[in-house]
Amino acid sequence: MPDFKKILHTIYEKTKQLSDTGRVATYIPELACVPEDKFGICLLDIEKESYQIGDFDERFSVQSISKVLTLAMAMGLIGEKIWDRVDVEPSGDPFNHLSLLEQENGIPRNPLINAGAIVIADILVSELKNPKKEFLEFVHKVSGDTSISYDEKVAHSEKATGFKNYAAANLLKSYGNLKNDVIEVLDFYFYQCSLSMSCTQLCNTFYLFINRGKCLQNHDFLTVSQVKRINAIMLTCGFYDEAGEFAFEVGLPGKSGVGGGIVALLPKKFCVAVWSPGLNPKGNSTRGMAALERLTTLSNLSIF
Numbered sequence: 214m215p216d217f218k219k220i221l222h223t224i225y226e227k228t229k230q231l232s233d234t235g236r237v238a239t240y241i242p243e244l245a246c247v248p249e250d251k252f253g254i255c256l257l258d259i260e261k262e263s264y265q266i267g268d269f270d271e272r273f274s275v276q277s278i279s280k281v282l283t284l285a286m287a288m289g290l291i292g293e294k295i296w297d298r299v300d301v302e303p304s305g306d307p308f309n310h311l312s313l314l315e316q317e318n319g320i321p322r323n324p325l326i327n328a329g330a331i332v333i334a335d336i337l338v339s340e341l342k343n344p345k346k347e348f349l350e351f352v353h354k355v356s357g358d359t360s361i362s363y364d365e366k367v368a369h370s371e372k373a374t375g376f377k378n379y380a381a382a383n384l385l386k387s388y389g390n391l392k393n394d395v396i397e398v399l400d401f402y403f404y405q406c407s408l409s410m411s412c413t414q415l416c417n418t419f420y421l422f423i424n425r426g427k428c429l430q431n432h433d434f435l436t437v438s439q440v441k442r443i444n445a446i447m448l449t450c451g452f453y454d455e456a457g458e459f460a461f462e463v464g465l466p467g468k469s470g471v472g473g474g475i476v477a478l479l480p481k482k483f484c485v486a487v488w489s490p491g492l493n494p495k496g497n498s499t500r501g502m503a504a505l506e507r508l509t510t511l512s513n514l515s516i517f
């Protein structure tokens with residue numbers, strides 16, 4: 214394995230000096246309160262060795278990174294039936310666009326855009342007695358960390374301003390691809406996105422995607438086939454209309470969130486989480502994208 218401690222130090226110092234570090238998301242008011250200068254990295258290798266630098270232990274709103282976890286939970290519950298209701302193609306559009314949804318009769322392009330994640334949330338509302346509680350318990354089990362929780366302020370902030378998500382959910386409902394009450398599904402969806410985790414906690418949670426479906430505690434959560442499919446979707450759809458750029462520059466499956474977090478991984482090798490709240494025009498962390506490009510360049514490790 215490369216000297217990850219040295220590599221992370223180099224990446225941190227170089228990336229911290231970027232002249233343009235992006236803009237903090239303001240469309241969810243609570244996210245606008247986060248200081249722009251926050252920056253942390255954690256890398257966890259397959260041998261469970263961890264390397265960290267910066268604000269790696271500070272919790273932040275993971276936002277759309279949570280979509281990978283709801284997808285994993287839903288796949289564990291209903292398996293291949295998921296694909297009857299959501300596709301696996303890159304959208305090429307921003308995460309909250311609705312135009313394709315109407316063109317394609319209410320079947321979202323993939324489970325990582327907002328409309329697709331709302332369908333996954335609907336599946337979990339159907340399958341679980343208490344979705345918010347049981348999803349959080351699922352995250353606790355996968356991560357081995359019962360301190361992970363929702364950020365109530367962020368959830369309420371999203372609920373008050375998520376007008377495009379209300380539009381998407383109602384459009385899905387009109388096509389028969391939302392089985393439960395729109396408000397009930399969105400309440401769960403907003404809480405799911407408000408999940409608050411640190412870079413360290415994200416690495417611990419995403420360990421199962423580098424370890425063939427087994428978590429840090431060596432419990433099975435997914436089959437090898439399910440992990441392969443989720444990793445493929447992260448590679449092709451994890452960064453919305455910048456997914457091709459991320460594959461081109463970084464070469465790892467991954468998922469971003471508008472809270473400034475990015476998690477990426479190389480199966481059987483490592484997972485890495487970066488947090489820097491400033492976003493580029495596509496909604497991905499500016500420092501995070503640059504740091505991960507440097508990581509695969511300096512380590513000579515990518516899926517390619």
